[in-house]
Amino acid sequence: MNTQTQNAFRALADPTRRDIVLMLASEEMTIGQLTDRFDMTRAAVKKHLTVLSDGGLITVEARGRERINRLEPMGMAPVLDWLSYFDRFWDDRLANLKKAIEGNQK
Amino acid sequence: MNTQTQNAFRALADPTRRDIVLMLASEEMTIGQLTDRFDMTRAAVKKHLTVLSDGGLITVEARGRERINRLEPMGMAPVLDWLSYFDRFWDDRLANLKKAIEGNQK
DNA sequence: TCGTCGTGATACCAAATGGTTTTATATTAA
DNA sequence: TTAATATAAAACCATTTGGTATCACGACGA
16 A cells, blocks of 8 residues: 555656656756646646655746746656566576665665 | 657566566566466456567467567666666766676677 | 745646446366 | 356536635845
């Protein structure tokens, strides 16, 4: 019943949202700036941002009439953690990964 | 446009499907065996298995009238690969992970 | 102060999603 | 051969999802 894990997986399931995450990895952006880069309305982008926020993948800061959207990289931790269960199926080089993630997880 | 990445993310977005993946990590199972472990019809489980198969996360082998469903761990590689882009946001221990995955990706 | 700019929120819509029931088909067992 | 088993496939349904258009509102600038 880990809703954090579920919300993060759900947020990453949509290609537009993954693109947003990649864009925010380069620089923080307002909704308007993000909308300029997509062929959809501001309202649609806003909905995606809400899902990303629910998934813990971004944070939003109000600045005047603007809203600054920033990547929250640690929001991906639940996803990586879930995936790390399967490390044993890959080769030994990947075993290090699991330990690294677990060490990073709080 | 990477449909493999999209299909894998989509497949993992549903909690029932993630549970199936975990179950198949322990042992291969027929649809009937999987259905016994869920509170839903065989048809519903079958639909989830189709999505998982589309995502490259399982393989199905016909054996008589049964269908053996097996985990395909490398199906998660596109997901891990996408996520590895964000390694730079975590601490240095995670840098190893990225290299490991990339080495594994052929 | 007054218009405009950036955003939030709501109502609405078509399509996708996760489920069921029903019908059909191939394989196995008696 | 016949009945039971394991699955497939299709029709159907309610809800969710990804999008639009519209309206409301606080913040800024002239």
